Amino acid sequence: MLSVINVKVQSVNKYLLLLLVLICRNTFGQVIIIDDNVVYKRGIYKDFEEFKFNRPSLPFDYKIDSVEYQNLDVYTNASSHTTYRIVFDKSGNKQLGSIFGFCDGKHIFVNESNPTVTDKTDFDQLQFVGLYSYFEQYMFMPGELGSLNSSTVLGRIVNINNGECSVVTQEVLNKVFENDSTILSSFNSQKDKRAKLKDYIALYSLKHKDDGVICRDKKMSKAEADSFIVRRQDDITDQAYYSRLSSKLKTNPAFNDAKLEISYYPNGVLKSIGFNTRCNFDPNDQFLYCIGMWKFYYDNGQLKEEDIYSISSKTMSRKKFDKNGTPILK
Numbered sequence: 183m184l185s186v187i188n189v190k191v192q193s194v195n196k197y198l199l200l201l202l203v204l205i206c207r208n209t210f211g212q213v214i215i216i217d218d219n220v221v222y223k224r225g226i227y228k229d230f231e232e233f234k235f236n237r238p239s240l241p242f243d244y245k246i247d248s249v250e251y252q253n254l255d256v257y258t259n260a261s262s263h264t265t266y267r268i269v270f271d272k273s274g275n276k277q278l279g280s281i282f283g284f285c286d287g288k289h290i291f292v293n294e295s296n297p298t299v300t301d302k303t304d305f306d307q308l309q310f311v312g313l314y315s316y317f318e319q320y321m322f323m324p325g326e327l328g329s330l331n332s333s334t335v336l337g338r339i340v341n342i343n344n345g346e347c348s349v350v351t352q353e354v355l356n357k358v359f360e361n362d363s364t365i366l367s368s369f370n371s372q373k374d375k376r377a378k379l380k381d382y383i384a385l386y387s388l389k390h391k392d393d394g395v396i397c398r399d400k401k402m403s404k405a406e407a408d409s410f411i412v413r414r415q416d417d418i419t420d421q422a423y424y425s426r427l428s429s430k431l432k433t434n435p436a437f438n439d440a441k442l443e444i445s446y447y448p449n450g451v452l453k454s455i456g457f458n459t460r461c462n463f464d465p466n467d468q469f470l471y472c473i474g475m476w477k478f479y480y481d482n483g484q485l486k487e488e489d490i491y492s493i494s495s496k497t498m499s500r501k502k503f504d505k506n507g508t509p510i511l512k
Contacts, residue, residue, distance in 0.1 A: 212398050216312050216342060216391060224287035226278065229296065230345035231401050233282055242284050245269040246291075249304065251320040251333070263320040263335045265304040266291050292317065294340060294347040306338075309380055312387030313394045314339040314358060316350075316380050337379045343397050344435045344462070350379055359386060402436040404463045407493040411457075411474035420455070420477070427457055427474055436462050439470065447481045454478045461493060471495035480505050 213220065215236040225238025232238055251263045268284070278299045283292035291305035292315075310316040317340075322333045337350035339358075348354050352375075359366035359382075369375065369382045387394070402410065410430065417423035424442055431440035440459040447453050456476030460468060472495050478487040484505050490498040502510040 212400065214342065214395065214398060216387075216395070222285050222287060222290060224285055226284045227282040227292075228280070229282050230294075230340075233290070233292070234342060234345070235400065238285060240278070240281075242286060246286060251322075263318060265306055265320060267301060267303060267305065268299060270301050292340070294338075294345075308340075310384045310387070312384060313342050313391055314383050314387050315342065316383050337376070339383060342395065344438075350383075355379075355382070358383075362386060362390070365389070397433045397435050399430070399434050401462070402430075402434055404461075404493060407436055407461070407463075411493060412490075413475055420475075423475065424455070424457070431457060431459055438462060449481060451481055451483050452479050453481075456489075463493075469495075 212235050214234055215222070220236055223236055223238055225242050226240035227233040227238050228240065245268075247267045247269045249265050249267060251265065268278075280296045280298050282294065282296055283290060283305055285291070290308045290311060292308060293303065293305045297303050304320075306317040306319050308315050308317050317338055319336050319338050320333065321336055338347055339350055339354075340347050355369065356366065359369065365382065365386050369378065372378050411427060413423050414426075417426060428440070428442060431437045438460040440457060442455070443458050444455045445453040454477065456472055457474050458470050459473055460470055471493070472489075472491045473493055474491060476489045476491065477485060478489075480486045482505060484507055485503050486505075487503070488501045490500075492498055504510055
């Protein structure tokens with residue numbers, strides 16, 4: 183009887199924990215476009231962040247035109263493909279600049295390359311909006327040295343956490359489905375995988391919607407990040423400081439691979455501590471940076487050096503001490 187009661191208590195505790203997580207996420211996080219009961223807001227998304235948080239910053243008062251692309255490749259099964267364009271009035275293009283996409287109130291259209299919009303800019307309609315939103319994209323491939331031109335239609339997904347857009351390949355789906363052996367096994371057993379891409383991506387996205395969203399925060403700007411990593415007066419201890427950084431660096435889409443690096447001497451005394459991370463302010467920047475406050479110690483536990491780094495690992499300040507704790511003057 184007692185074991186039955188314990189099982190019931192554990193079940194209740196798990197339920198209450200899940201409820202608390204959901205309440206906290208909806209209270210302290212921002213509503214994102216895949217949340218329950220979200221109504222798509224009509225407007226233009228200047229960037230991925232506006233799409234993610236269902237907050238288009240520009241009004242959408244245009245008509246939409248469709249363009250049909252025909253398959254040119256007789257050696258593949260690629261079909262024709264419909265894309266969409268914004269129709270500008272005769273008075274000339276309104277200066278929209280670079281945008282991620284737009285919503286007409288019912289459907290969402292994207293171009294993940296964030297093009298500067300003209301009346302010839304193609305946008306693809308999202309066929310599924312979720313943890314991984316799915317769309318298809320026409321790809322024209324001109325022939326070389328007199329060979330025939332060809333084309334294909336590619337399935338693509340957009341990661342709701344970081345905006346990363348990927349062509350759907352077996353390797354990509356193995357990575358997406360790696361934490362769900364049931365879905366992965368079922369997909370791999372399919373004979374015509376191409377015809378089932380959208381179905382399986384939708385299945386995974388719906389199943390993992392609650393546990394798959396790791397970031398409900400707007401991406402920090404470089405200036406915001408520089409300000410955030412500075413130690414504050416309310417960071418009373420080193421532990422409080424590093425805990426505050428950890429809470430954001432591991433969840434904000436401005437950062438990848440954030441890790442608190444800690445090393446020790448053979449005698450167990452702390453040797454060094456500080457954060458490393460890759461920043462997403464520049465998509466071509468793949469360097470692993472030291473950021474914020476880094477501390478280094480002697481093997482007797484005395485502070486040896488304290489360095490402060492900017493978000494791009496620029497040294498902002500450096501203090502050195504001898505083994506007795508006396509500052510070493512430059």
